Amino acid sequence: MFKRPENAVNFLKDAGIKPSVQRLRIYEFLSKSIEHPTVETIFNALSPEIPTLSKTTVYNTLKLFQEHGIIMVVNIEDNETRYDADTSFHGHFKCTKCGRVYDFPLSLEHTNTIGGLENYTITESHYYLKGICSNCK
Numbered sequence: 001m002f003k004r005p006e007n008a009v010n011f012l013k014d015a016g017i018k019p020s021v022q023r024l025r026i027y028e029f030l031s032k033s034i035e036h037p038t039v040e041t042i043f044n045a046l047s048p049e050i051p052t053l054s055k056t057t058v059y060n061t062l063k064l065f066q067e068h069g070i071i072m073v074v075n076i077e078d079n080e081t082r083y084d085a086d087t088s089f090h091g092h093f094k095c096t097k098c099g100r101v102y103d104f105p106l107s108l109e110h111t112n113t114i115g116g117l118e119n120y121t122i123t124e125s126h127y128y129l130k131g132i133c134s135n136c137k
């Protein structure tokens, strides 16, 4: 399970990222969120307290985090990019009714059982499932 870094300033520094206030708040928001927010969601949540924040800044900051490997992108829908501070191996389930994206645990051994790719090297894996969540049933 994902463990949020206790000290986000040091965490960003260790990742080679200069911890400006905006970057810090964006990372903290993302690491506390369980809903895999979009740029829009993050912008709407943080702009009241950071009036100078723009959507472009949010987007560029997330891109920087992604390049440094501290967050990952969840592209469960073509038209909607979501972000996740949990970079450990796990799957995503999207409820088609409420639109929530849930995490579910996956073990790496699980991928070793996939047949037909014996001499291939897998560099990225994404597990996306869709359906109706237990809250909406």
Ligand SMILES: [Zn+2]
Residues within 6 Å of the ligand: 095, 096, 097, 098, 099, 100, 132, 133, 134, 135, 136
């Ligand atoms: Zn639902």
Ligand SMILES: [Zn+2]
Residues within 6 Å of the ligand: 036, 084, 086, 090, 091, 092, 102, 103
């Ligand atoms: Zn996730």
